[in-house]
Amino acid sequence: MTATTLDHGVISPDPAPAGSGTGSRLRWAVSDARTVTWRNLLRYTRIPDSIFFSSVQPVMFVLLFRYVFGGAINIPHTTYVNYLIAGVYVQTVMFGAVSTSVGLAQDLHEGLIERFRALPMARSAVLAGRTTADLVRNVGVLLLITAVGYAVGFRVQTNAFEFVAALLLVLFFAYALSWGFAIIGLSASNAETAQLAAFPVLFPLTFASSAFVPVTSMPGWLQAFAKHQPVSQVIDASRELMLGGSSALWSMSNLWQALAWSAGLLAVLAPLAVWRYRRAA
Amino acid sequence: MADHPAVDAHDLVKVFRGKREVRALDGVSLEVARGTVLGLLGPNGAGKTTAVRILSTILAPDSGRAHVLGHDVVHEAGTVRRLIGLAGQYATVDENLTGRENIKMVGRLTHMPKVATAARADELLDQFGLTEAANRTLKTYSGGMRRRLDLAAALVGRPPVLFLDEPTTGLDPQSRQDLWAVIEGLVRAGTTVLLTTQYLEEADRLADRVVVIDHGRVIAEGTPAELKADLGTTVISVTLSDPAAAQAAADVLGPLVAGKPPVLDGASVELTVEDGPRLAADVLRTLDQHQMVVAGLALREPSLDDVFLSLTGHRAESEPAAGAEPPGGAPARVPVGAADRDGARAR
Numbered sequence: 001m002t003a004t005t006l007d008h009g010v011i012s013p014d015p016a017p018a019g020s021g022t023g024s025r026l027r028w029a030v031s032d033a034r035t036v037t038w039r040n041l042l043r044y045t046r047i048p049d050s051i052f053f054s055s056v057q058p059v060m061f062v063l064l065f066r067y068v069f070g071g072a073i074n075i076p077h078t079t080y081v082n083y084l085i086a087g088v089y090v091q092t093v094m095f096g097a098v099s100t101s102v103g104l105a106q107d108l109h110e111g112l113i114e115r116f117r118a119l120p121m122a123r124s125a126v127l128a129g130r131t132t133a134d135l136v137r138n139v140g141v142l143l144l145i146t147a148v149g150y151a152v153g154f155r156v157q158t159n160a161f162e163f164v165a166a167l168l169l170v171l172f173f174a175y176a177l178s179w180g181f182a183i184i185g186l187s188a189s190n191a192e193t194a195q196l197a198a199f200p201v202l203f204p205l206t207f208a209s210s211a212f213v214p215v216t217s218m219p220g221w222l223q224a225f226a227k228h229q230p231v232s233q234v235i236d237a238s239r240e241l242m243l244g245g246s247s248a249l250w251s252m253s254n255l256w257q258a259l260a261w262s263a264g265l266l267a268v269l270a271p272l273a274v275w276r277y278r279r280a281a
Numbered sequence: 282m283a284d285h286p287a288v289d290a291h292d293l294v295k296v297f298r299g300k301r302e303v304r305a306l307d308g309v310s311l312e313v314a315r316g317t318v319l320g321l322l323g324p325n326g327a328g329k330t331t332a333v334r335i336l337s338t339i340l341a342p343d344s345g346r347a348h349v350l351g352h353d354v355v356h357e358a359g360t361v362r363r364l365i366g367l368a369g370q371y372a373t374v375d376e377n378l379t380g381r382e383n384i385k386m387v388g389r390l391t392h393m394p395k396v397a398t399a400a401r402a403d404e405l406l407d408q409f410g411l412t413e414a415a416n417r418t419l420k421t422y423s424g425g426m427r428r429r430l431d432l433a434a435a436l437v438g439r440p441p442v443l444f445l446d447e448p449t450t451g452l453d454p455q456s457r458q459d460l461w462a463v464i465e466g467l468v469r470a471g472t473t474v475l476l477t478t479q480y481l482e483e484a485d486r487l488a489d490r491v492v493v494i495d496h497g498r499v500i501a502e503g504t505p506a507e508l509k510a511d512l513g514t515t516v517i518s519v520t521l522s523d524p525a526a527a528q529a530a531a532d533v534l535g536p537l538v539a540g541k542p543p544v545l546d547g548a549s550v551e552l553t554v555e556d557g558p559r560l561a562a563d564v565l566r567t568l569d570q571h572q573m574v575v576a577g578l579a580l581r582e583p584s585l586d587d588v589f590l591s592l593t594g595h596r597a598e599s600e601p602a603a604g605a606e607p608p609g610g611a612p613a614r615v616p617v618g619a620a621d622r623d624g625a626r627a628r
Binding site for chain 1: 334337339359362363372373374375376377382386391444
């Protein structure tokens with residue numbers, strides 16, 4: 001400790017910011033969101049939980065479902081592993097979204113957001129940085145699942161363009177979901193509660209869907225839910241994009257429904273999350 | 282604007298409505314002159330953290346006004362945020378990031394250029410003795426290192442006004458001394474500091490002026506010397522066999538202390554005196570003459586509790602809180618914990 005040599009030259013900063021126009025404010029908002037994104041991504045790499053959920057778990061799902069259930073489930077017109085991959089995509093981004101809830105709850109209750117509020121940073125950066133980090137992580141996770149899938153027999157049946165479209169659709173849906181899970185994180189009294197609150201939403205949506213088995217195998221009352229809920233719509237649409245089954249993009253009713261769901265969720269959840277964030281401290 | 286005080290607050294009121302309405306601040310006014318240190322002293326739940334949250338633009342007051350270097354904390358919050366640094370028990374950095382990463386993050390969010398931020402990070406890590414730990418995550422830091430890093434991060438943008446919310450709560454004596462030395466260095470270089478504390482010793486060492494608050498109100502203010510002059514400098518605590526014996530002892534010891542009468546606390550008698558060591562000998566001699574058996578004798582600096590007793594006639598009330606940590610120096614009977622924050626967070 002060399003307190004005597006502290007050189008804390010106090011300058012009297014010009015209270016006016018370097019440029020206070022709308023353009024400069026937008027530039028800072030983007031820069032702040034990038035900084036928070038960078039921080040969140042660094043953090044992901046240092047927390048065993050998030051590494052597990054975004055890498056080990058999806059790989060296990062691909063391998064286990066492929067080899068354990070694959071033999072028992074008969075999918076018309078294609079192999080089970082081809083059917084499975086779209087399901088694992090969506091299941092993984094959904095389970096990964098829990099880290100949005102947990103991370104935000106931690107930031108809120110451990111005092112980081114408190115500190116952010118006293119900094120001259122853009123107010124939007126906390127949520128923008130969080131959801132962007134999730135998006136970046138999801139890109140990596142989808143590529144990982146694809147690679148593992150390829151190793152165990154998954155093959156895209158359409159073309160590169162439609163395959164990329166399938167990935168973008170899943171990412172768009174996941175991005176919309178992030179805002180919903182942000183609301184859970186901001187509302188929970190701590191990180192554990194956030195996690196507990198997220199799972200009851202996740203499980204029925206993920207498993208009562210077309211992720212791992214065709215909904216036609218379910219009892220009638222469940223089928224009605226499973227067929228029409230957004231997770232199934234997104235899975236069906238991305239599956240169709242990768243495996244074919246519909247002649248042209250504009251005639252794919254699943255795709256349009258999935259896009260409508262995602263856009264609708266985003267339009268509702270994002271403003272709600274912003275509102276909740278403003279109230280949260 | 283040169284003659285504005287660094288911080289001034291006028292009649293701040295903040296009420297948290299929840300299951301139970303909490304008047305966290307009930308008309309607090311204070312002023313911090315440039316280049317000085319103000320100590321905001323009070324027990325848990327007194328409203329210290331709420332005051333700092335309002336002054337650092339985190340929370341809007343229900344009524345009253347506050348300015349930092351002449352800028353309104355509500356209407357010119359953006360400007361105020363460029364002038365202040367905040368570090369405290371409830372405003373922390375990310376423990377999964379390294380020391381350097383945390384400083385860089387705060388620097389970037391303070392809108393410093395990238396290159397300048399990196400250079401400033403190195404400079405701060407060096408000044409705070411954290412260069413070797415710079416690339417380790419904060420999880421591996423000791424409590425003292427953590428607080429130093431917190432403080433370093435608050436200084437990235439060289440803010441002229443610094444808010445420190447209980448900077449040394451929970452630290453061991455050596456770490457507290459280290460942190461005090463750092464804060465003194467900042468003040469010498471011209472920084473204005475408002476710090477909250479539960480420890481009279483800390484206010485005494487660092488603060489030019491002290492404002493004591495209790496239940497959201499200012500109950501005393503002055504220099505540490507003025508406050509202690511009202512209080513005496515040492516407390517002699519004599520423990521006897523039982524409360525009856527303590528009462529008898531208080532009667533015979535009364536004449537020894539000029540101003541304040543002895544205070545009974547169970548089987549103990551407490552005397553607040555100017556010259557502790559000399560009087561302690563007198564106390565023992567007097568008790569011996571009366572053939573009273575002394576079970577224990579302790580000399581201590583007056584604690585916050587003593588200030589409260591002296592100012593309000595009652596002990597500092599504090600909800601029992603988890604994680605009680607005695608301060609490094611004087612033993613205080615004020616539980617340290619989450620009560621202040623609970624008050625501040627309740628709605």
